[in-house]
Amino acid sequence: MERTHVETRQWRTTISAAQDGDRQALDELVAGWLPLVYNIVGRALNGHADVDDVVQETMLRAVDNLGTLRDPDSFRSWLVAIAMRQIRDRARRRTPEPLASDAGDRAADFAELTVLRLQLEGQRREVAEAVRWLDDEDRQLLSLWWLEVAGELTRRELAAAVGISRQHAAVRVQRMKARLEVARGIVRALEGACPELDAVTARWDGRPGSVWRKRLARHIRGCAYCAGAEESVVPAERLLVGIALVPVPAGFTLSLALGGKTSAAAASVGWSAKVLGALTKPAVAVTAGATIAAGGAYVVTHPSDDPPPRAVIAPTASSSPSRTLSATPTRPPSPSPSPSPSPSPSPSPSKTATDLYGTVVDAVDRAPAADARPGTLPHRPESGITSTGGPKAVMQHRGESVTLTGQGYVLVRWQISPKSRPGSLVMPTWTGLKGKLFHVASGGGRRMDDPLQGSPDGYATGMGGPTIGYAVLPGGTQQMWQNEYFYLDGSVILTQNERGCDYGLTVFPSNWDAVNADVLTGPAQGAIRYGLIRDNGKDTAPVPQYATRSTPTDPATVEQRSRV
Known part of the structure; x- marks a missing residue:
């Protein structure tokens, strides 16, 4: 599963409210981050009997010191550092145990x-x-x-x-x-x-x-x-x-203060005397009685437009769609032999046939043969695109964005670097769309999963290889090409959501002539394959994946089935 954190305006608001004594905000903060802390501590201690105490001590220290956190954007790294300190402190305090006893703890x-x-x-x-x-x-x-x-x-x-x-x-x-x-x-x-x-x-x-x-x-x-x-x-x-994150176990109840609980009730869930003592000291003005019940009900699923803090949390019984990541990032099978993208079901039923706009590619399209020449690129009106990033916007880090405005073509050039950091690739997103946006063509002479001749393992860049590690796309994500072209009539924000695998984007305002020349550059000119035309010239042409007219607090939480 794709995993995301909410580290944006919504997070800052939640943290600020918790620092000001908002009990609900504090509950949301602890509930959202408890699974992450539980997984770090649980795996570091391999399920030792001390795991519960260390997790609880970590969360209590975080709540107790929340007022000292100056930058809400650093909350995640701050919390993880607290967890690691507690793990190391526990190792220093621990006295040698007989092997038999330790084995029992690890049953x-x-x-x-x-x-x-x-x-x-x-x-x-x-x-x-x-x-x-x-x-x-x-x-x-x-x-x-x-x-x-x-x-x-x-x-x-x-x-x-x-x-x-x-x-x-x-x-x-x-x-x-x-x-x-x-x-x-x-x-x-x-x-x-x-x-x-x-x-x-x-x-x-x-x-x-x-x-x-x-x-x-x-x-x-x-x-x-x-x-x-x-x-x-x-x-x-x-x-x-x-x-995914291992769900917090059933019966694990985290209470930030005793409130209505008695000491005996708190002790019944395995609290140490040290933790019980800490609970009598409220960390935030109105935390008394705040309780987070985490018993097995939290799992990390794919993000929606309105997630709770840190990660989308849903009941385990939910039937939310799962975009499971493939363990094999080499050319996944296509549901259709056609080189054209497979459209998703029609947009929302609220749309009528007269205002139908766009389809969403939510399946991997098969790479055309190297000598398969592309179709004709429709020529849409273009008065020019302005970009807040200038004629060449380079986005290398999570959270960087560019706002595009006008009528014309835009090139998004990919550079994926699994050699720097392999792993799951969190896709860029198009948000705040006003007007229309279409995915018109793919070029650059190759798809990113094409091996490059002459490199040590067959992959100089792109999706990676056995000697440098792999970049892995979320399940159902359309394979990008080195150059991806879009047509905009209005305005939109493109955000780089790098997390996991390292990648960068370069965004250029372009024009029809440049797009057409790129997709027609084929193997005879040194490329691996010709480009691919996606535009059908109508309003039913594909729109980009991960696109929405809304402006979510965290662009990385845009659903794959675009909302346009």
Whole structure:
């Protein structure tokens, strides 16, 4: 599932209201961010019995210190840093425990919860179970990197939470990933039928640990049978983009202050004496009695136009549509053999046949053959486009936007950089549309999933490759080409929503002649393929995905089925 945070005007309003003592705003703040904190702590501690206390202590400290937060936009990184400090403090305070006792605490560890609650199978299950074999420090880092790959955190936030530079974080992540791959190999080997492995593990008590990790890894390196199981291994980052946050467990009740609860009632849900003591000190003026019941009812789903803070939260029984991310970003199958985009169902029933405007491409279209010349590009009226970004607007970071106004053509050029940071790709959005907007053509000589000849792994840029990692599109997202062309008659805001996989956009006002010349540039001129015409010259021509006439507080929450 695509995961998003709401870090915009709505967030700032909610945080400011909570700082001023608004109990409802505080409830929304805690409810929205509790699943993220629970996943970080749960995975870092692998489901240890202390998880509940650390989660609760983190949220209490956040509420208690909310008034010291000067910049609401930094709330997420601030909260994650608090969680990591609590995890490290817990490690320093902890006294050595007998192995048997620790094993009892982990009877239902976080790896098991991840597999069961998210119904993971195959190599996704393998990654979750491999976490058991990591040392504490690696698990703490993985709890953040997992969320970075899934689009929940940025690399800057990961580095800040760990307290190191981004460059050092990159080195640490690479080392942790290498150890995670070793752990995945152990999980595969233990599930296999190696005739020599039984002898190696004859004295093993079944509990993962560093000593046995080294012994089993040494066996795998020297065993042709076990090492052969690695031939079709999918990189971990490609698997993790499709894994949602683990829902907060049933029965987990977070109370910010005692209010109507008695100490005995609070203690019945597993509160420590330290937490009970903290609860008697209201952090915000009117927090007494504020209670967030999180028992299994929260799951991260796809964003809507009006989400609650941080992420869309819906009951588990909801039948909300799921745009599950594909684990294989190479040319997904098309529902139609036609090179033309597959239109979505007709717009809202409130529209009549006389005012029908646009269709939405919500299925991946098949790339035409390299020598398939495009159709004719209709020539629409053009008086020119003005851009707040000037003749060449470069947008490299989340939240950057450009407002386009006028009548004419616009080029959006893609540059995807999975080598910098692979993972799920959060698409740019068109918001505040006034007038009409059409997706008229695709060009640049290639689609972004076309391999480039001459690069080490066949992918110099674009969707990535086995040696640099992959960019993964949300399910159903139309594959973009290097150059995407749009026609605007009115005004619209284009916003870069980078999170997860690294990408940049360059926006140029263009014209019909330039669009036509680009799509007609084919393999004979050094391109991989000719371009593709999408415009039918009518008001029923495709409109861009992720487009809306509304102006949501967070453009990243625009639904894929555009609202125009």
